[in-house]
Amino acid sequence: KQEVTQIPAALSVPEGENLVLNCSFTDSAIYNLQWFRQDPGKGLTSLLLIQSSQREQTSGRLNASLDKSSGRSTLYIAASQPGDSATYLCAVGVLGNEKLTFGTGTRLTIIP
């Protein structure tokens, strides 16, 4: 059974710093990995999707990497801003499985 872990559960950093969020998964037979952000009381917004054949994806100040062999993905946020404050979730799509398996998220607070 695929398990997805995100550590730490919460993170606070001063504005302007670069930061890394971590995602670990137990079954390396994934087809893709998706990063989402969730603002309080809101739905999930897709940030980046990395296909299993890719090592990384970039969108603006965000860069996501994938290392299938070690079961890890990182989301790098450059020059953090208060608007980046949200909960960040990663989710993996596994071969032969109809659903995404979600991590429990990292709640990020950017301190002005």
Add this chain to the structure above:
Amino acid sequence: DAGITQSPRYKITETGRQVTLMCHQTWSHSYMFWYRQDLGHGLRLIYYSAAADITDKGEVPDGYVVSRSKTENFPLTLESATRSQTSVYFCASSEGLAGAGPYNEQFFGPGTRLTVL
């Protein structure tokens, strides 16, 4: 508006009542999903649908019923609501299944917060 919408956004009901949550998407995506989000459990799949008139169970389907007569709509019905069904419900859609192809990004609606008294 383009995208995926859910209604109502907030609902309070009583134990034993029937409740239907609506989901509508404008992308003509084949797949649609219903998740529930609870503290301590994260997001869990309730039901999904591969196309009109094709639905299948996820990991927590008990107490829920779905239908999909049109590609763009995927309503979720709680036939007899229980307190344990108090949760935030999210609808999502994608072109394909997460594990069936390398690029099947899922897009989520804004959610429905359901309280069962």
